[in-house]
Amino acid sequence: MEKERGITITNVDEVEAIAWQIFQTKLGLTFKSSFTLDDRKKITDKPEYEYYREEAKKIYEKRQTKKQKAVLNKKYPVIDVPSSGKSRWIGGAYTLCFVYSKYKGNFVLRGYMKEVEDYLKKNYTHYFCNFSLWSNGFNRDIWRFWKDDIYIFEPERHRRTRIIPNNKKYQVRKYSCSYESEEENKKRKEDALYFKRLPKKWIPEFDRF
Secondary structure: OOEEOOEEHHHHHHHHHHHHHHHHHHHOOOOOOOOOHHHHHHHHOOHHHHHHHHHHHHHHHHHOOHHHHHHHHOOOOEEEOOOOOOOOOOOOOEEEEEEEEOOOEEEEEEEEHHHHHHHHHHHOOOEEEEEEEEEOOEEEEEEEEOOOOEEEEOOOOOHHHOOOOOOOOEEEEEOOOOOOOHHHHHHHHHHOEEEOOOOOOOOHHHHHO
């Protein structure tokens, strides 16, 4: 396959998308309306813009991590979710979404978070998932359940920072609400599931939710 400075041609569009995001972030800009191709070229064709492309290529290379390679080695199907091309501050991080579903098995969605979330909610039910978010070379993970009122709380390792008392394990349950009765909140905690490590597939216990 033909290559351009070590980046395969099929990935040039992704590098350009990252460069455009860096360009706006560095200058503190956000464009609410979509630019036409001609409008964007007035900026991207200038020699000064090459700096943002070089930075984007570095970030792109960092995304090719051991975790991503491990996904492919596990033979999980990978679905690339198209980007809308719209600039946004929220939901704009690149993500690998590891989905563990009841009816479709395990698979990975790859794209930008907002598009991945929308695609997931539109096409699937009965799943839990891990969003592995990447932005400017940094990573963080977020666990989600397919129902909006069910939360996956991660263990908090340091006692002083614990929001939930004794939260030493993963908890899958409804969120406790201050405006609900003590009895209702107690019932939610009794119905919770606790895991030292979350399973890597849908399990029958999740059907209770």
